Amino acid sequence: MILFVCTGNTCRSVMAEELLRRDWQLRGGNPKLEITSAGLAANPGERASRHVKALLAEKGIDTTAHSATPLDAALVKSAGLILVMTSNHRESLLARFPEAASKTFLLKEFAGIVGNNPDITDPYGASLGKYRRIMEEIHDCISKFIVNLKGECFDEGGVGQ
Numbered sequence: 001m002i003l004f005v006c007t008g009n010t011c012r013s014v015m016a017e018e019l020l021r022r023d024w025q026l027r028g029g030n031p032k033l034e035i036t037s038a039g040l041a042a043n044p045g046e047r048a049s050r051h052v053k054a055l056l057a058e059k060g061i062d063t064t065a066h067s068a069t070p071l072d073a074a075l076v077k078s079a080g081l082i083l084v085m086t087s088n089h090r091e092s093l094l095a096r097f098p099e100a101a102s103k104t105f106l107l108k109e110f111a112g113i114v115g116n117n118p119d120i121t122d123p124y125g126a127s128l129g130k131y132r133r134i135m136e137e138i139h140d141c142i143s144k145f146i147v148n149l150k151g152e153c154f155d156e157g158g159v160g161q
Contacts, residue, residue: 001034001081003081005084006039010042011049012138014063018056018063019061022059022060038072040092042070043068044069045067047063084104084106085119120137
């Protein structure tokens with residue numbers, strides 16, 4: 001299982017989950033690979049933000065069924081790979097689940113994107129344009145690492161199956 005984590009599980013992690021799921025299917029990836037998301041401070045049942053819904057709908061992705069999921073021990077244990085949006089997310093996650101250190105990475109870090117800012121900024125409450133820029137940044141990361149996952153996940157095991 002690949003698990004994306006952000007704060008509320010209504011913006012960044014939702015975009016990452018849905019974009020990877022769509023791209024994975026389009027590339028013919030192993031259908032057994034589970035892709036999901038959660039939030040460190042998620043309110044259970046909260047829906048994806050309206051801008052996330054609109055932007056993903058432009059890409060043919062329906063998020064009406066999305067319901068925010070709080071990060072818990074079962075998700076962390078089940079995940080073979082945990083991708084967080086910020087350094088603070090990683091610190092918070094590892095403070096609660098230190099056993100996840102070897103499988104927890106910043107999204108940009110995992111994608112091999114090095115720069116001054118290793119974080120994916122939270123667009124919560126910002127303009128549609130800001131959300132679009134963040135979605136493009138997330139999609140760029142996914143495009144860079146999906147190639148490496150493809151070979152790894154075609155076998156029976158997949159990532160953390």
